[in-house]
Amino acid sequence: MNFTLTPAETEALLLSLKVSTVAVFCALPFALAAALLLARGRFFGRNLLNGLLHLPLVLPPVVIGYLLLVVLGTRAPLGAWLLDNLGIRFAFSWIGAALASAIITFPFQLRAIRLSLEAADPGLSAAAATLGASRLDRLATITLPLAIPGIISGLITAFAASLGEFGAIITFVSNIPGVTRTLPLAIFTAIQSPGGEWEAARLCAISVAIAIVAVLAAELLTARARTAIAR
Amino acid sequence: MTVEISLQHEFSGFSLDCAFAIDRPGISALFGPSGAGKTTIVNAVAGLLRPKQGRIVVDGQVLLDTGKRICVPVFRRNIGYVFQEARLFPHMSVDENLRYGWRRSEHPASEGEIAHVIAMLGLDHLRARGPSKLSGGEKSRVALGRALLSSPRLLLLDEPLAALDNARKDEIMPYLERLRDDARVPMLYVSHSLEEVSRLADRVIRVEHGRVVAQGSVFDLMAETTFGAVIEAKVSSKRPPDGLSVLVFDGGELIVPRLKRPGGVRVRVRIRAEDVMLALEEPGGISANNVLPAAIADIRDHGEAQADVRLSCGGVGLLARITRASATRLQLRPGKNVYAIVKAVTVDPQVTLWERETPPASKA
Numbered sequence: 001m002n003f004t005l006t007p008a009e010t011e012a013l014l015l016s017l018k019v020s021t022v023a024v025f026c027a028l029p030f031a032l033a034a035a036l037l038l039a040r041g042r043f044f045g046r047n048l049l050n051g052l053l054h055l056p057l058v059l060p061p062v063v064i065g066y067l068l069l070v071v072l073g074t075r076a077p078l079g080a081w082l083l084d085n086l087g088i089r090f091a092f093s094w095i096g097a098a099l100a101s102a103i104i105t106f107p108f109q110l111r112a113i114r115l116s117l118e119a120a121d122p123g124l125s126a127a128a129a130t131l132g133a134s135r136l137d138r139l140a141t142i143t144l145p146l147a148i149p150g151i152i153s154g155l156i157t158a159f160a161a162s163l164g165e166f167g168a169i170i171t172f173v174s175n176i177p178g179v180t181r182t183l184p185l186a187i188f189t190a191i192q193s194p195g196g197e198w199e200a201a202r203l204c205a206i207s208v209a210i211a212i213v214a215v216l217a218a219e220l221l222t223a224r225a226r227t228a229i230a231r
Numbered sequence: 232m233t234v235e236i237s238l239q240h241e242f243s244g245f246s247l248d249c250a251f252a253i254d255r256p257g258i259s260a261l262f263g264p265s266g267a268g269k270t271t272i273v274n275a276v277a278g279l280l281r282p283k284q285g286r287i288v289v290d291g292q293v294l295l296d297t298g299k300r301i302c303v304p305v306f307r308r309n310i311g312y313v314f315q316e317a318r319l320f321p322h323m324s325v326d327e328n329l330r331y332g333w334r335r336s337e338h339p340a341s342e343g344e345i346a347h348v349i350a351m352l353g354l355d356h357l358r359a360r361g362p363s364k365l366s367g368g369e370k371s372r373v374a375l376g377r378a379l380l381s382s383p384r385l386l387l388l389d390e391p392l393a394a395l396d397n398a399r400k401d402e403i404m405p406y407l408e409r410l411r412d413d414a415r416v417p418m419l420y421v422s423h424s425l426e427e428v429s430r431l432a433d434r435v436i437r438v439e440h441g442r443v444v445a446q447g448s449v450f451d452l453m454a455e456t457t458f459g460a461v462i463e464a465k466v467s468s469k470r471p472p473d474g475l476s477v478l479v480f481d482g483g484e485l486i487v488p489r490l491k492r493p494g495g496v497r498v499r500v501r502i503r504a505e506d507v508m509l510a511l512e513e514p515g516g517i518s519a520n521n522v523l524p525a526a527i528a529d530i531r532d533h534g535e536a537q538a539d540v541r542l543s544c545g546g547v548g549l550l551a552r553i554t555r556a557s558a559t560r561l562q563l564r565p566g567k568n569v570y571a572i573v574k575a576v577t578v579d580p581q582v583t584l585w586e587r588e589t590p591p592a593s594k595a
Contacts, residue, residue, distance in 0.1 A: 123318050126279055129305040130312040131332030131381045137306075141331075145322050229322040 005206075009199070011178050012186035013206060019094055019182055020162035023101035024109065024155050031109035031154065035147075036139075038110075039117035057107040061100075065171025068100055072172075092173050097180050100168035105158035112157060116150020117143065149225040156218035160211055183207055232256060232417055234289050234385055238275050240282035247271055247282070247441035253385075253434070258411045258418045260432035260449070262425075268441040269421045273387045276419065277312050278305035289385055309337065311383030311416070315390045317370035319362035325373050326358040332381025340382050351413065352376045352406055368399040372406060379416065386418045392427060400427075407431055425458045429501060454548025457539060459503040462547055468494025475520070475575060482544030486520040487578040504539060506577035507551035510570045511561055521573040525549060529565050530558060542571055 005013065038050055056064060072079040072090040082088045090096035120143065128138045144151075166184040173180040175189060187203045190196035237250035247268045253259045261269045274280035276287055278294065281302060287295040289310070294303045311332070319328050329349070333339055340348070349355055352372045362370060371391055378386055391407075392400045404427075411418065411431060422428050428435060428449065435452040437445040445452065453461040464478035464485060476492070478485040478500065485500065492498065513522060525542040533539045538558045542549040549571055563569070 121318070123314065123316070124320060126305070127312070127314060127318040128320070128331065129279075130277055130308075130310065131377065132306050132309070132335030132337075133331075134304075134306050137335070142320060 005202075006199075008177065009186070009203060009206070012181055012183050012203070015094060015178070015180075016163055016182040016184075019097045019101055020159050022095075022098040023105060023162050024158045026098065027102040027106045027109055027158065028151070028155065031106055031113055032144075032151070034110050035113035035117055036143075039114050053110055054107045056104050061104055061165065061167030062171050064103060065100060065168035068096070068103075068168070068172040072096070072099075090173075092176060092180065094173075094180055096173040097169045097182060100172045101162040101165045104165050104168055105162045108158040108161055109151075109154035112150045112154030113147055114150075116147045119150075120146045146229060149222045149229065152225055153218050153222045156214055156221070160214040160218075163207065163210060163214075232290060232384070234276075234287075234417070234419075236272070236276060236285075236287050238272060238282045238285040238287075240271060240275070240280075240285070245441060249438065249441065249443045251436050251443050251446060253417060253419065255434070256415075256417045257433035258407075258420050258431050259434045259436060260428045261419060261421045261438055262423070262428050262432075262435050262452075263438035263444075264423055267423075267438045269423075269438055270389055271441075272438070273312070273389050273419060273421055276385070277310055277387055278303065278308050279312075306335075309382075309384055311378035311381055311386040313371075313374050313378050313386065313388045313391045315393050317362075317374035319365075319370055319373055319377070321362055323362075324358070325354065325360050325362065325365070328362065328373055329354070329358070329377050329380055332377055336380075336382045338382050340380055345380060348376050348379050351409055366399070367395050368402040371395065371399075371403050375406065375410070379410070383416060386416050387421075388418060389421045390423070391420075392422075392424075404430060425453075425456060429453055429458065429461045430499065450548060454541060454550060457504060457533065457550070457552075459501055459506075460547075460549045462500045462502065462549075464498060464500055466490060466492045466494050466496045466498060480545075480547055482525070482547040482549070483523050484521075485523075485573070485578070486575045488575060500578055502549060502573055502578060504550040504552035506573060507542075507549060508572040509540060509551050509553060509557075509561065509563070510572060513570050514572065517572070518574070519572045520575040521571075523549070523571045523573065525569055525571045527563055527565050527567045527569060530563060542569070544571060 034053055038046065069091065070076055072082070074080060074083060074089070074091050079091060082090070088095070090099055124146070125138050125142050128142045133141065164184055166188065169180060169182060170185055175181050175185045181189065183203060183206065187200050187207070190200035190203060232255070234253040236252070238247060240247040245268070249268070249272065261272060263269055271280060275282045275285060282297070284297045285295055286293070286298070293301050294308055295301060320331065323331070333345065352375060354372060354376055357365065357369055357373065362373070365373065375391070392403055395403065408431065420432060432449045435446065435449050436443055437452065445455070450461055450463065453459070462480050464480035467477040467479045467484070469477050474489050475486050476488070476490040478487060478498065487500065490498070523544050525544040528541040528543050531539045532555065533552060536555055537552055538555045540551045540553060540558065540563060542551060551571060
C-alpha cells in the first residue's frame with residue numbers, strides 16, 4: 001500500500017487548509033464585534049440579533065449556498081458589481097468557498113468568544129476605568145486579553161468545522177478540481193467515481209487525522225492561554 | 232482640598248438622599264449598617280453609578296451635576312477606588328498591576344514616589360509575582376498600591392478589609408494607618424465595623440437608610456455609641472512608674488501598661504464602658520491607677536438592668552456602664568460631677584492602643 005498523497009489529494013488538502021484558514025481569520029473580527037455587542041450591549045432587538053447571527057448553525061448549508069449564489073453570483077447585482085468594480089469574484093472561486101465556510105462557522109466563534117466575555121468579571125473593567133483607562137483602552141488591555149482562551153478555542157473549533165463544510169461550498173462555488181474541490185468535495189467525488197473507494201478511504205483518514213490534531217491543539221492552546229492569564 | 236457630595240437616587244424600594252462635605256485630608260469614614268447605601272454613595276462618587284439627581288464637586292471641579300447635565304466619565308475623574316475584592320488584573324504581574332494607573336495618570340508619580348509607596352506597603356518582594364500567587368492580605372495591599380500610584384485626588388475604599396479574616400485584617404491595618412498618617416491623599420472609607428472606624432477614621436459620616444444621620448469627629452461619634460470611648464492621647468515624656476506609661480489627654484493623665492513608645496507619640500486608646508467605675512467622692516486607698524474628674528453628660532438605659540453614663544472629662548467623652556440600681560443609689564443625673572475610675576490593666580495596649588506618628592490636621 002502506498003501512503004504518499006497523489007497530486008490531486010495534496011491539492012485538495014492544501015486548498016482545504018487555505019480556505020479554512022482564510023475563513024476563520026476573516027470571520028474573527030466580525031465574531032469579536034458581535035460577541036462584544038451581545039455580551040455587553042443592552043439594546044432593543046438584542047435577542048433578535050442573537051438569533052439571526054446563529055442562523056447559519058440551524059439553516060441547511062445548501063440553503064446558505066443558494067442564498068450566496070442569489071446575492072453574489074456573477075449575474076446577481078451585488079456579485080456583478082463586485083466583479084466589475086473591485087475585481088473580486090466569489091462565484092466558482094476559492095474565495096467564495098472561504099466566504100461560505102466563514103458564514104457557516106461564524107456562530108462557533110461567536111459563541112466561544114461571547115461565553116468567555118460573559119465569564120469575565122465586569123468589575124475588572126470598572127477597576128481599570130477608575131485607574132484612568134478609557135473604554136477602548138479597557139477593551140485592549142483588559143477585556144480582550146482575558147477573552148484570549150475563548151478566542152483560541154473559537155478559532156480552532158470553527159477551523160475544524162470549516163474543514164468539513166460541504167453543502168454550502170458545492171452549491172455556491174461548485175466542485176472544480178484545484179479551485180473549489182476541498183477535502184469533503186474530493187471525498188464525495190471519489191465515492192461517486194467507479195473504483196474510487198480506496199481513494200475515498202484515504203481522504204477520510206486524512207480528515208480524521210486533521211480533526212484529531214485540531215481538537216488536541218484547541219485543548220492545549222486554550223489550557224496554555226488560561227495558565228498565562230491566571231498568573 | 233474639598234469634596235462636596237449631594238445625591239438622590241432610588242432603586243427597588245430603596246431611596247438615597249444625602250449630602251455631606253469633606254474639607255480636610257485624612258480618613259473620613261462612611262459608617263453604617265449593611266444596606267444603608269454606603270457603597271451606592273462611593274460608586275456615584277467614582278462615576279460607576281449615575282444617580283437620578285446629584286452634584287459632586289472635587290477641588291472645584293464639577294464631576295456631576297444632573298441639573299446641568301454634567302457627568303464626567305469614570306476614567307477622567309482621577310478618583311482612586313479600592314474595592315472589597317482586590318480586583319487585580321489576573322493577566323498582569325503585580326508590578327504591571329501597580330503601574331496600570333500610574334501609566335495613565337496625568338501627573339504620574341516620580342520613580343521616588345513609586346518606591347515610597349511600594350516600600351510603605353511592603354510590596355517589593357511581590358513585584359514579579361502574579362496575582363494568583365498572592366495571599367488575601369497581599370492582594371489587598373497591591374490593590375491599595377495600584378490605586379495610590381494613579382495619583383488620585385481622592386481615594387475611595389469600600390470595605391477593603393471585609394473579605395479578610397481577623398489575622399489578615401490585623402496585617403493590613405498598620406498599612407492603612409501609615410497611609411492615613413502619610414496624609415497625601417484624602418480618603419473616604421466605607422465600613423460597618425466600629426473597630427475599624429475607631430482605629431482608622433478621623434471623621435465619621437453616619438449613614439442609615441440612605442440618609443446621613445450624624446457626622447463629626449470619630450471621638451464624638453464613639454462617645455455616642457455603646458462601643459466605649461476612643462481617646463487620642465500623647466505619650467508623656469515624664470518618667471513613669473515601674474512597668475507603666477503615662478498618657479496625657481485633654482481630660483488629664485491616663486496610666487496604662489508600659490508602651491514601647493517614645494514620649495510625644497500620639498496614640499488612640501479605647502476604654503470599654505464596662506471597665507469604667509463611678510464614684511461621687513475622690514476615692515482613696517484603691518488599686519485603680521486612674522481617677523479622673525468628670526461631669527455626667529447624660530444617662531441612657533442599656534438593657535433591663537444597666538445604664539450607660541456618658542461623661543465629659545475635660546471635654547473628652549467617656550462612657551461608663553453601671554447597673555441602674557447604682558445610678559439610682561448614687562442619684563446620678565446630668566450635670567453632676569463624679570470621678571471616673573479606670574483600672575490601668577483594662578487598657579490593653581495590644582488591642583486598644585494605636586500609634587499615630589503625626590498629630591491630626593485638626594479635630595472637628
